[in-house]
Amino acid sequence: MTLETDICIVGAGPVGLFAVFACGQLGMRCALVDALEEPGGQLTALYPEKPIYDIPSRPVVRADALVDDLMAQAAPYEPRFLFKETTEALVEHADGSFLLTTAGGREVRARALLLAAGAGAFGPNRPPLADIEAYEGHSVFYHVARRERFRDARIAIAGGGDSAVDWALSLAEVAASVTVVHRRERFRAAPDAVVRMRADPRISLRTPYQLAGLEGVPPKLQALQLSRIGGGTERLEADVLIALFGLASNLRPLAGWGLGGNGKTIPVDPITCETARSGVFAIGDVAAYPGKQKLILTGFAEASLAAHAAHARVFPGKPLHFEHSTTRGVPRQAAEAAMLTG
Ligand SMILES: Cc1cc2nc3c(=O)[nH]c(=O)nc-3n(C[C@H](O)[C@H](O)[C@H](O)COP(=O)(O)OP(=O)(O)OC[C@H]3O[C@@H](n4cnc5c(N)ncnc54)[C@H](O)[C@@H]3O)c2cc1C
16 A cells, blocks of 8 residues: 655655654645664664764763654654655656556655655665575564564674673574574673673683574575685584674665766755755755765754755645744644653
């Protein structure tokens, strides 16, 4: 079923979330598409617990708390979220509306598009193993949602950071076996956790090894081929591979949309944030113009500029009189949400 809305926002990072408020103030409904499974963009994926000091009126705010507050600020405008979806195709119809299709087959029809895509769609860093996609979701995972899912399994964890070490310790409590495969002898994780992992008799280590291949009948994994750095191979029987190599982002899903740019950012008119393509706006880290600062604050201002510019596209011929939020107000739930977060 096609989701009908006024504005389709690509990216539910801080700037995409504030754009819901900015558009909502002007009477426009929004749907947001994000490759991640939760809102917040870089704040959620890269630094949820870090303090941020340069948000006006907030001397200090943790990144995850800022995301919670942006969600509360957007809530009165009832945005529709399509998480775990990456954009795939964009078609413009004769009436000027856009039909956006995601890789998962979802469709959004909107009068205008706001690209708040940051550095691009976030996704896991996949190890370069043949046929790995055929095992994903059944035997190969890039994060652990529920520990119980892996009870009694023979688990191989690949990676050398905090996630790999912490999940090895946690999954050892439920798994039949846990083996950690890392290409270096040293781990880049909290030292006390590394000490506990090395001392845990339920956890085996393969260092310095790297993944070389998968064996099994997809989607069921039977074993991993490992290669030792410096020479030698090994076969490791495993039901599950959890590869924890962090996140990567890229703008490839927006390529071919006629937006110009260098593959890392999209040029916009700094007054309207409109791209080379009429009706498509870019805001936040992805938007480029002379003097651009990649800051949350800058993205918030761009969201307001783009919302005003998009109004003419969504409501052709309808005059837009500038008003402050104190004049316009917000739907009732906004006050309630604001009270909840203090
Ligand atoms: C460690 C660190 C500390 C920082 N500290 C500060 C600070 O103190 N103050 C400050 O102002 N800034 C700071 N920044 C920068 C700040 O995080 C960015 O400016 C901000 O996140 C940009 O927001 P955004 O919404 O434009 O993009 P992002 O936060 O990058 O969000 C973009 C979202 O779009 C999604 N997306 C992209 N393309 C697609 C697609 N095709 N399909 C589906 N989804 C897509 C991505 O998955 C992502 O969730 C920091 C950055 C880092 C890495």
